[in-house]
Amino acid sequence: MFTSVNTRSASVYKRVAVETGVQAADSHRLVGMLFDGLLQAVAAARGAMERGDLVAKGEQIGKAxxxxxxxxxxxxxxxxxxMARNLGALYAYSVRRLTEANLRNDAKALAEVAGLIEPVAQAWQDIRAxxxxGA
Known part of the structure; x- marks a missing residue:
């Protein structure tokens, strides 16, 4: 019912840190943050699925x-x-697999999405580097 002051403080700190990071980021970094958030949500959904926490699983897949x-x-x-067409197809497929993972409690589908997105996210980071x- 009640949360501790430390928990509330940590939540506020996390939200402010994210907002500050978004405000300070250029467009390339923002896309990187989207990839990071997507992969984190997929990992959290997998963890929730393993624990049998259907509510958290659904929330995290919805976020992804x-x-x-x-x-x-x-x-x-x-x-x-x-390139844009291929990425669009990859994203559409990922959404379909995420939806199937949610409906069927399919951890393999979540792993597949992570496996498809991780190389794209890494390539995005490599481009930035x-x-x-070169600058």
Whole structure:
């Protein structure tokens, strides 16, 4: 019913840190944060699934789907050609697998999504690192 002062303080600190990070980030870093959030939500959903916590599982999968749909997929530039089309297809497939994972309590589907997204997220980080080295 009641949360401790430490728990509330930690929650406020975390929210402020995220808001500050978003405000200070450039567009490349924002996409990186979306990838991080997606992978964290998928991992949290897997943990909730293992514990049998259906409410948390559903919340985390819902969060992952929103990140893909409203962040990553919505941010694609239609003028991006084949790369944008391929990423759009990957994101659509990921949403489908996340939905199936939620409906069927399918941990393998969650692992599949993480396995598909991790290399893209890593490539995104590598692009940033290369750009900073060249600057």
């Amino acid at each position: 789907v929103r990140i893909v749909e409203e962040g990553l997929k919505a941010g694609l530039d239609p003028a991006g050609g084949e 290369q750009a900073l080295q």
